[in-house]
Amino acid sequence: MGEQGVRIGLSAVVIALRDGKACVLTTTGDDGSAALPFGSFDPARDRTFELALRAFVTAQTGFRLGFVEQLYTFGDLGRASPRATPGPEHHREVSVGYLALTDAADDPSLAEARWTPVLDFFPWEDRREGAAACLAALLDGLRAWADGDARRIARIDALFAAAPGQRWNEGQVLERYELLYEAGLVAEAARDQDKAPPPHAPGLPMASDHRRILATGLGRLRSKLKYRPVLFDLMPETxxxxxxxxxxxxxxxxxxxxxxxxxxxxxxxxxxxxxRLSAATGGRPAELFRVAAGDLSTGEALGLPLPALR
Incomplete structure (x- = not known):
């Protein structure tokens, strides 16, 4: 058996606010489903990962990235499409994910690019009006999969706050998605095993393992809200x-x-x-604020409070 090569891909999770929703910049994958902007790194042509990332995101979406940070390297054996390169090389795909935030959520200039609400991919993650409508069915499916196994039940209860005394941790987006994948309750799990998708699978599916990468990005962003002022990267000047x-x-x-x-x-x-006051609220004018003078990138900058209604 020949030696397997490695192909490095770069994925971008670009998040903005549009019409009161957190949205991610998406393109269309080979199978027609939503995909993150994705491209291959060419070591003979590309000087750095980040420069290559910026170039193909602009080429695929017409959008120019601002600040980006590296998320994670996804290289598990058996990752879904983009699968091993056809032909004798059979390259193994390794993807380096990046997170980018922007306050410039204009319509993308290329037809296949769009801003898609993040929670359309993870409807169970929206608890603004209590538990999501899909959660009861998901918990039924998870408990059927657990089949009385104490360890599985403990994971379900902890991640989905499904038992008395458990509290929802909004940062565990990836862990919840991976549990649903393991239980076969999301479309990608069936696709990767060449099976029919489960009925009423929640959330929009994505190409390759892009929903896993997006879950990593959303979880990172949610966690950072508490200790870094990243939310201002999504806000207008005032x-x-x-x-x-x-x-x-x-x-x-x-x-x-x-x-x-x-x-x-x-x-x-x-x-x-x-x-100054804003009259855009539709009611009584509200006071306008801006970010206070100072360097928000320093270690002294704090995150914002998240005093959730319980």
Whole structure:
């Protein structure tokens, strides 16, 4: 058997806010399903991973990336399409994922690119109006899969807050998706085993393992909200505190306590009043704020509070 080569791919999770929703920049995969912008790294042509990433994201979507950070390297054996390169090489695919945030969510200039609501892929992650409508059926499927196994039941209860005393951890997006995949309850699990998709599989499927990469990106972003001021990378230059709270809720998938959120934001010192009012709220004019002067990239910058309504 010949020696297997390695092909390096680069995937981009680009997140923005549009119409009050956290959205991800997607293209169309070979199978017609949604895909993250993805391209191969050519060591003979590309000087760095990041430069290659920026070039193909622009080529595929017309969008120019701002700040990006590396997420994770996905190289598990048996990753789905893009599968091993056809022919005698049979390259193993390794993908390096990146996360990018932008406040410039204009319509992409290329027809196949679009902004897709992130929670369309993970509807069970939206708890702004209580438990998601699909959660009861998911829990039934997970418990049937557990078949009385104590370890599996403990994982289900912990990840989905399905037992008394358990609290929802909004940052565990990847862990929940991987449990659903293991239980065969998402479309990709059936696809990767060449089986028919399960009936009423929740969420939009994605090409390759892109929903897993997106879950990693969303989980990273949600976790960072608490200790880094990343939410401001999604905000316009000026904003109301209500708009800032709505953005936090859209990303975290939680309903936040209004007064506690505002008090927490004020304590951080991250925002300052502009002295101007916004009439765009449809009611009483609201005060406009902006990011306070200072370097938000330093280790001294804090995240925003997420005082969830329980």
């Amino acid at each position: 904003f109301t505190l209500s708009g800032l709270q709505a953005a936090a809720e859209a990303v975290a998938g939680l309903s936040l306590h209004k007064q506690n959120f505002r008090r927490g934001v004020e304590r951080t010192g991250l925002v300052e009043a502009t002295g």
